[in-house]
Amino acid sequence: MSKPTMRAVAVAALAVTASAQNFAYLPASLSPNTNELPAYNVRPFMQANARVQMFFDATEAGSSSFIADHLSLRYDGPIPQVGAPGPFTIQRLQIRIGATAVALPGARFADNLSQPLTTVLDSAWSYLPDPGSAAPQPWGDPGNSLTFPFTAPATVNIPPNGWLVIELVMDNNGQTSFAHAILDGARSTGGPLNGSASNFGQGCSAGPGLPAATMSTTGVHACGAAHFLSGQNLGANAPVFAIVGLSDQSGQLGNLPFPLPGTACTFYTSFELHWLLSADASGSIAPGTQAAALAVPPNPAFAGVLLHEQLLSFLPAANAFGFVLTDGRHVTVGALNVPGIGTYTVSHGSDSGAMVADLVEPFGYAVRLQLR
Numbered sequence: 392m393s394k395p396t397m398r399a400v401a402v403a404a405l406a407v408t409a410s411a412q413n414f415a416y417l418p419a420s421l422s423p424n425t426n427e428l429p430a431y432n433v434r435p436f437m438q439a440n441a442r443v444q445m446f447f448d449a450t451e452a453g454s455s456s457f458i459a460d461h462l463s464l465r466y467d468g469p470i471p472q473v474g475a476p477g478p479f480t481i482q483r484l485q486i487r488i489g490a491t492a493v494a495l496p497g498a499r500f501a502d503n504l505s506q507p508l509t510t511v512l513d514s515a516w517s518y519l520p521d522p523g524s525a526a527p528q529p530w531g532d533p534g535n536s537l538t539f540p541f542t543a544p545a546t547v548n549i550p551p552n553g554w555l556v557i558e559l560v561m562d563n564n565g566q567t568s569f570a571h572a573i574l575d576g577a578r579s580t581g582g583p584l585n586g587s588a589s590n591f592g593q594g595c596s597a598g599p600g601l602p603a604a605t606m607s608t609t610g611v612h613a614c615g616a617a618h619f620l621s622g623q624n625l626g627a628n629a630p631v632f633a634i635v636g637l638s639d640q641s642g643q644l645g646n647l648p649f650p651l652p653g654t655a656c657t658f659y660t661s662f663e664l665h666w667l668l669s670a671d672a673s674g675s676i677a678p679g680t681q682a683a684a685l686a687v688p689p690n691p692a693f694a695g696v697l698l699h700e701q702l703l704s705f706l707p708a709a710n711a712f713g714f715v716l717t718d719g720r721h722v723t724v725g726a727l728n729v730p731g732i733g734t735y736t737v738s739h740g741s742d743s744g745a746m747v748a749d750l751v752e753p754f755g756y757a758v759r760l761q762l763r
Contacts, residue, residue, distance in 0.1 A: 413762040415459075417555075418451035418734045418755040421577055427527045428577040428757050431467035432736070434750075435561045436518065436572035440743040442561075444503060445756050446496055446554040448733025455549040461761035462486065462511075462557070463531040463538040467575040472523035474571065478536065482563035484516040488545045492553045495727070496737050497689035498617035498748045503737060505550075508558055511541035521571040528575075530759045544763055554735070557758065562743045579731035579753040583613035586725030591639075592648065594717040595656035597626040597674065597709050606702045606717040609678040613725030615689030616751045621678040622717055625670040626706035629715070633668055633683060636661035639699045639719065654710045659719030660699035670704060684747040687724055694726040 416424040435441035449455040487508035496503040518536035521528060531538030549555050566572065594604040602624045610618035620633050639647055642661030649658040668682055676683055685700075687693050700720045707713040734755025739745035 415453045415457065415760040415762055417447050417453065417758040417760070418577065418732060419453040420451060420732055421755075423575070423757040424759070427468070428575050430576050430578040430754070431573045432576050432754060432756065433573055434738050434740050435559055436564065436566070436574065438561070438740050439564050440562055441738065441740055442500065442743050442745050443559045443736065443738040444496065444500060445557040445559070445758070446735040446737070447755065448554055449549045451733045451755065452549060452555040456547065457760070458544050458546050458763040459488065459760040460541045460544040460763055461538060462541070463759040463761070465530050465532070465537060465575050465757055466521040466528040466571070467573045468521065468528055469524055469526040470521055470571045470573065472521070472571070474520065475566070477519040478517040479520070480565040481516045481518070481561055482565070484512060484514065485510060485560040486512040486539055487558040488547060489556050490547055490549045490553055491556050492550045494552065495615065495689045495729075496554070496735050496751070497615045498684070498686040498737065498751055500737065500746060500748065504556065508556060509545045511543070511545050512539050518572070521573065523571070527757070560743050575757040577734070577755050579734060579755065581728040581730035582735070582753040583611050583616035583727055583751055584725040586612040586723040588612055588618070588720055588722045590718050590720050592657060592659045592718045594624070595654060595715060597624060597706050597715050604702065604704065604715050604717040606700070606720055607678070608700070608720060608722065610749060611725070611751070612722050614687050614691055614693045614727035617684045617686040617747045617749070618722065619679050620676065620683040620685065620700060620702065621680065622670070622676045622702040623674065625674045625676065625702065625704040625717070626709065626715055627670065627672050627674050629670045629674065629704040629706050631668040631670050631676060631702055631704045632665050634660055634662050634701045634703060635664040635685060636699045637663050639721075651710070651712055651714060654712065654714075656710065656712070656714055656716040658701070658716065660701050676702070679749060681742065681745060681747055686747050689727060691727045693724050696724045698722040698724065
């Protein structure tokens with residue numbers, strides 16, 4: 392065989408190898424390579440900052456052990472093109488991959504990992520919005536801007552009853568106007584079911600003629616999710632204790648409610664759990680504040696537990712005790728149901744450095760992994 396012929400054969404062999412890539416399509420039970428999935432998610436690319444943990448069990452990952460070197464996402468469709476054409480630059484995009492042995496993820500990102508993930512991408516990244524018409528868009532399109540090559544191949548071994556984990560952290564997304572960047576995916580049944588919350592009692596004020604201190608909660612009051620305590624009229628820049636108790640009948644101070652002598656302030660709860668916060672310059676703790684999160688473990692045994700919550704700020708000029716107390720809040724913890732298929736998502740839609748998620752849902756993104 393002549394040298395030119397040998398070179399031609401070698402080139403042809405390389406071309407065949409390159410075209411015969413092996414892919415895993417997730418979630419596997421829904422055949423995402425041939426079907427558009429029935430839902431979508433605006434996180435992460437429709438947000439300025441975001442942190443997303445995607446979970447797939449071995450069935451939905453297609454295998455319990457593999458080596459991957461690329462990851463591709465795709466847009467949901469068909470959606471008419473709208474807004475700015477892009478490209479948009481993310482100042483820092485981090486993708487990590489690995490596995491975890493946790494039974495079911497919860498709202499605390501760190502608690503969802505039984506071992507560190509492998510960082511496979513950490514750089515600025517530019518992407519294009521959905522150009523419209525396709526249903527759904529091809530993997531990684533448009534312009535291959537949703538295909539992410541890994542800096543090195545990553546080996547994944549999913550433990551029995553564990554999960555594949557793909558974490559995406561996005562800082563400073565340069566999307567400056569509305570554009571379609573909605574990812575394809577599927578929602579299942581199960582996950583946290585919001586309980587109930589209601590206020591009771593009366594708060595006291597930080598001084599004569601000032602409004603009474605009040606509290607509220609936002610988020611999902613359920614096992615495996617997090618709700619966030621917030622308050623107003625607590626005193627400018629005052630230190631604030633969040634108090635969570637199991638009783639509104641008796642506590643460390645005796646019978647409840649317990650009025651503070653000589654004041655209009657009342658303790659409404661026992662203090663099984665308490666931690667320190669800080670009010671802002673307006674005397675408030677804003678809704679969604681990370682430090683004010685109460686993440687209930689992802690254990691169905693907590694369903695139906697009744698919590699009693701209150702905020703206490705320290706303001707020496709307020710009264711002889713220097714305390715300002717809000718009204719109380721009853722929280723009934725909602726149930727946690729096993730997801731219908733082995734997909735789950737834990738995310739925060741505005742804070743890439745969040746320690747606690749503001750959304751836990753039985754959602755599975757459409758993902759293509761290139762395998763080696």
